[in-house]
Amino acid sequence: MNTQTEAFLTDKNQAQVEAGWAEVGKSHPHESAILHVLGEARYTDDIPELQGTLHAALGLSSKAHARILSMNFDAVKNACGVVAVYTAKDIPGTNDCGPIIHDDPILSAGLVEYVGQPIFIVVADTHDNARRAVRKAEIVYEELPAILTPQEAKKAQSFVVPPMHLQRGDAQQAFERSAHRVKGELYVGGQEQFYLEGQISYAIPKEDRGMLVLCSTQHPSEMQHVVAHALGVHSHNIVVECRRMGGGFGGKESQSALWAAAAAISAAHLKRPVKLRADRDDDMMVTGKRHCFHYEYEVGHDDQGRIIAAKVEMVSRAGFSADLSAPVATRAVCHFDNTYYLGDVDILAMCGKTNTQSNTAFRGFGGPQGAIAIEYIIDEIARNLNQDALDIRKINFYGRNDAEGRNITQYGQKVVDNIIHELVAELEVSSDYQQRRADIKAFNAHSPVLKKGLAFTPVKFGIAFNVTHLNQAGALVHIYTDGSVLVNHGGCEMGQGVNTKVCQVVAHELGLNLDQVRATATDTSKVANTSATAASTGADLNGKAAQNAAHTLRQRLAEFAVKTYGGEQEAVRFAADLVSVNGLDIPFEALVQKAYLARVQLWSDGFYATPGLHWDPKTMSGNPFSYFAYGASVSEVIVDTLTGEWKLLRADALYDAGNSLNPAIDIGQVEGAFIQGMGWLTTEELWWNKGGKLMTHAPSTYKIPAISDCPEDFRVSLYQNSNVQDSIHRSKAVGEPPLLLPFSVFFAIRDAIASVGDYRYNPPLNAPATSEAILLAINAVEDLAAADIASGL
Numbered sequence: 155m156n157t158q159t160e161a162f163l164t165d166k167n168q169a170q171v172e173a174g175w176a177e178v179g180k181s182h183p184h185e186s187a188i189l190h191v192l193g194e195a196r197y198t199d200d201i202p203e204l205q206g207t208l209h210a211a212l213g214l215s216s217k218a219h220a221r222i223l224s225m226n227f228d229a230v231k232n233a234c235g236v237v238a239v240y241t242a243k244d245i246p247g248t249n250d251c252g253p254i255i256h257d258d259p260i261l262s263a264g265l266v267e268y269v270g271q272p273i274f275i276v277v278a279d280t281h282d283n284a285r286r287a288v289r290k291a292e293i294v295y296e297e298l299p300a301i302l303t304p305q306e307a308k309k310a311q312s313f314v315v316p317p318m319h320l321q322r323g324d325a326q327q328a329f330e331r332s333a334h335r336v337k338g339e340l341y342v343g344g345q346e347q348f349y350l351e352g353q354i355s356y357a358i359p360k361e362d363r364g365m366l367v368l369c370s371t372q373h374p375s376e377m378q379h380v381v382a383h384a385l386g387v388h389s390h391n392i393v394v395e396c397r398r399m400g401g402g403f404g405g406k407e408s409q410s411a412l413w414a415a416a417a418a419i420s421a422a423h424l425k426r427p428v429k430l431r432a433d434r435d436d437d438m439m440v441t442g443k444r445h446c447f448h449y450e451y452e453v454g455h456d457d458q459g460r461i462i463a464a465k466v467e468m469v470s471r472a473g474f475s476a477d478l479s480a481p482v483a484t485r486a487v488c489h490f491d492n493t494y495y496l497g498d499v500d501i502l503a504m505c506g507k508t509n510t511q512s513n514t515a516f517r518g519f520g521g522p523q524g525a526i527a528i529e530y531i532i533d534e535i536a537r538n539l540n541q542d543a544l545d546i547r548k549i550n551f552y553g554r555n556d557a558e559g560r561n562i563t564q565y566g567q568k569v570v571d572n573i574i575h576e577l578v579a580e581l582e583v584s585s586d587y588q589q590r591r592a593d594i595k596a597f598n599a600h601s602p603v604l605k606k607g608l609a610f611t612p613v614k615f616g617i618a619f620n621v622t623h624l625n626q627a628g629a630l631v632h633i634y635t636d637g638s639v640l641v642n643h644g645g646c647e648m649g650q651g652v653n654t655k656v657c658q659v660v661a662h663e664l665g666l667n668l669d670q671v672r673a674t675a676t677d678t679s680k681v682a683n684t685s686a687t688a689a690s691t692g693a694d695l696n697g698k699a700a701q702n703a704a705h706t707l708r709q710r711l712a713e714f715a716v717k718t719y720g721g722e723q724e725a726v727r728f729a730a731d732l733v734s735v736n737g738l739d740i741p742f743e744a745l746v747q748k749a750y751l752a753r754v755q756l757w758s759d760g761f762y763a764t765p766g767l768h769w770d771p772k773t774m775s776g777n778p779f780s781y782f783a784y785g786a787s788v789s790e791v792i793v794d795t796l797t798g799e800w801k802l803l804r805a806d807a808l809y810d811a812g813n814s815l816n817p818a819i820d821i822g823q824v825e826g827a828f829i830q831g832m833g834w835l836t837t838e839e840l841w842w843n844k845g846g847k848l849m850t851h852a853p854s855t856y857k858i859p860a861i862s863d864c865p866e867d868f869r870v871s872l873y874q875n876s877n878v879q880d881s882i883h884r885s886k887a888v889g890e891p892p893l894l895l896p897f898s899v900f901f902a903i904r905d906a907i908a909s910v911g912d913y914r915y916n917p918p919l920n921a922p923a924t925s926e927a928i929l930l931a932i933n934a935v936e937d938l939a940a941a942d943i944a945s946g947l
């Protein structure tokens with residue numbers, strides 16, 4: 155792979171810049187990289203089991219919508235190794251694991267609402283015995299009519315939360331004034347998170363109603379609440395710990411709760427440790443995924459392709475319960491603009507209640523689903539006007555400032571950091587876009603079967619939880635007397651490198667080399683009331699909180715140093731494991747030892763709450779985001795028009811990570827998100843049969859990208875920029891926004907298909923653009939062209 159990595163150094167601390175010393179902005183390896191490659195990094199299932207540990211498995215509904223008439227567990231109880239069977243009536247507290255609205259039973263209480271819904275728990279001596287026993291249950295159902303698709307849900311007005319409506323100006327009236335109108339429909343499928351480590355919880359009873367839950371989760375505090383409620387005890391009885399996940403991608407933000415609760419309920423009854431590890435098929439049958447969306451849109455534009463008004467009705471497949479569908483839909487509404495000023499706007503967003511898994515967070519959290527619709531529309535406008543889509547994109551970009559105007563989003567937030575013009579200009583040159591566009595047209599003219607396609611797509615992504623109060627974080631920093639430092643913060647490590655970044659921030663603040671600082675497991679008994687590690691805010695929030703704690707310690711140490719060695723407190727410098735005070739360079743460790751003997755407190759807490767955020771859900775307006783992250787990408791594909799097979803030949807991506815805290819990790823995040831987003835839009839297809847059973851519930855039928863699907867020529871770089879907001883060292887979040895970069899892959903495929911009809915027709919192409927979908931779109935374009943020829947056009 156030809157990956158170009160552009161590393162650069164940044165540093166806000168003037169003294170350390172002078173000394174040439176910095177720990178932020180450096181491409182340090184991931185804090186667990188060596189453990190990862192040695193196979194020594196411990197995931198929940200690797201933790202040595204305590205004596206007496208039992209294993210649980212879940213019994214699942216085989217019907218999409220039904221009343222349970224009777225359940226017979228005789229054969230289950232008699233099966234080898236079975237210790238207990240629990241149903242909803244065995245839950246000591248509340249039978250609910252819903253994160254916002256309490257419509258999410260842990261175990262069905264008589265009604266099942268999707269194929270895969272958990273009905274009972276079997277606890278046995280081994281994992282295998284528990285799974286075998288589960289199948290022996292006899293359950294009699296009375297079937298009810300099921301709604302399976304978002305379109306059906308919309309028709310039936312069946313929603314998990316009330317529809318949301320955002321209006322600016324009068325789109326209908328603006329359409330009347332528009333020279334051109336584009337109207338159509340689009341369907342974009344969902345996506346399985348496919349974390350490599352599945353859902354898992356290990357519940358260990360402690361004395362006096364206490365419970366320790368070792369859980370693979372992005373949200374230990376929420377797990378603590380759900381377990382406490384399910385057991386009918388207080389939060390202070392429950393400790394939830396997560397050292398790391400083997401990936402979460404949003405799938406462990408709320409939906410680790412079911413597994414934590416089921417393990418804890420079993421462990422509480424039996425007073426023995428119980429582990430619940432989901433088999434891959436069960437994981438995919440039980441848990442929610444990215445929401446698929448169906449859109450009906452209408453846009454008015456002028457002769458140049460400038461959008462005057464846009465109207466869209468979007469309905470998502472929420473599944474049987476609300477889960478996070480409302481904030482996901484809100485983010486879709488707030489990303490329908492992507493990088494564009496849309497004039498008068500009318501957006502209706504609905505969360506369709508369907509008899510399928512309850513869909514949940516997935517990298518981008520509705521943002522990708524909002525933005526892809528406008529990109530599809532712009533793609534159509536360009537083809538209708540016979541223009542390059544990049545030109546139509548550019549003339550619709552937000553203005554750079556008040557003087558240029560066109561810089562207010564549909565939800566009322568002013569875009570004050572717009573760098574998309576410059577970023578796109580840089581990529582247009584570095585990717586050689588114009589020349590390659592001409593080359594591809596020439597290639598296609600002489601290649602009847604293999605067709606190439608090219609597309610250039612931009613990204614703007616709002617950073618902050620769109621639920622304002624979640625934008626807070628806490629941290630604890632301990633300095634031990636040997637000068638080593640331990641950090642605990644609310645963020646969870648899922649491979650994205652939040653611990654590495656937070657440790658870099660703390661090391662930088664205390665003037666220590668990174669190997670002096672370690673991060674511990676996330677633990678609800680250390681920092682309380684944490685938010686999920688989500689919304690790409692892990693490093694932003696926890697980095698600031700940890701910096702705050704480290705800063706307090708630095709102040710204390712500086713004060714003590716001046717007391718001991720004289721000089722000015724403002725002049726004390728911390729860099730490269732040394733403290734410079736009054737002309738002396740004291741080793742950090744020596745100063746710490748002295749401070750300990752002088753009874754200086756050597757640990758501190760820290761806190762951060764993102765300023766300037768507000769949101770009114772009624773009017774769908776406010777300032778939901780702290781800042782925007784930008785990016786753009788260019789993809790070139792080749793499509794076999796006889797088979798629908800295709801290949802990504804080259805991809806260029808430029809991403810705005812601000813003053814990157816760790817360029818190597820950020821480049822890795824961009825690469826990973828790009829390939830993951832490409833999978834969503836191309837090969838990953840979720841398919842339910844007529845009975846509502848998910849048939850693509852294993853890697854045999856659900857196709858995530860493999861290494862061979864990565865482009866041989868993959869050029870990822872970071873755009874040199876500094877956040878205008880006072881974010882942690884003026885960096886920008888990187889976790890989710892690059893998932894939108896591979897829109898260019900989808901539109902490059904659409905471009906290649908369009909070449910079949912000499913670029914005169916808009917290929918009707920839904921996502922995922924599987925080979926089958928590509929062939930159908932090619933046939934549709936050929937039919938349109940044939941019809942025109944027949945009618946003499």
Ligand code: MTE
Pocket residue numbers: 400401402403404516517518645648649650651652687688689690691692693823826888889890
């Ligand atoms: N990277 C890896 N390797 N594994 C993951 O599970 N999750 C993504 C992103 N990058 C994920 C990842 C998602 S959905 C989010 S919200 C962010 O990481 C969360 O971490 P951060 O806020 O610390 O960037």
Ligand code: HPA
Pocket residue numbers: 407478481485515519618619620621624686688689690
């Ligand atoms: N992202 C992830 N999780 C969330 C969000 C968000 O924007 N809002 C509420 N929960």
Ligand code: MOS
Pocket residue numbers: 372402403404405407515516517518519687688689690890
């Ligand atoms: Mo990420 S979808 O916000 O966990």
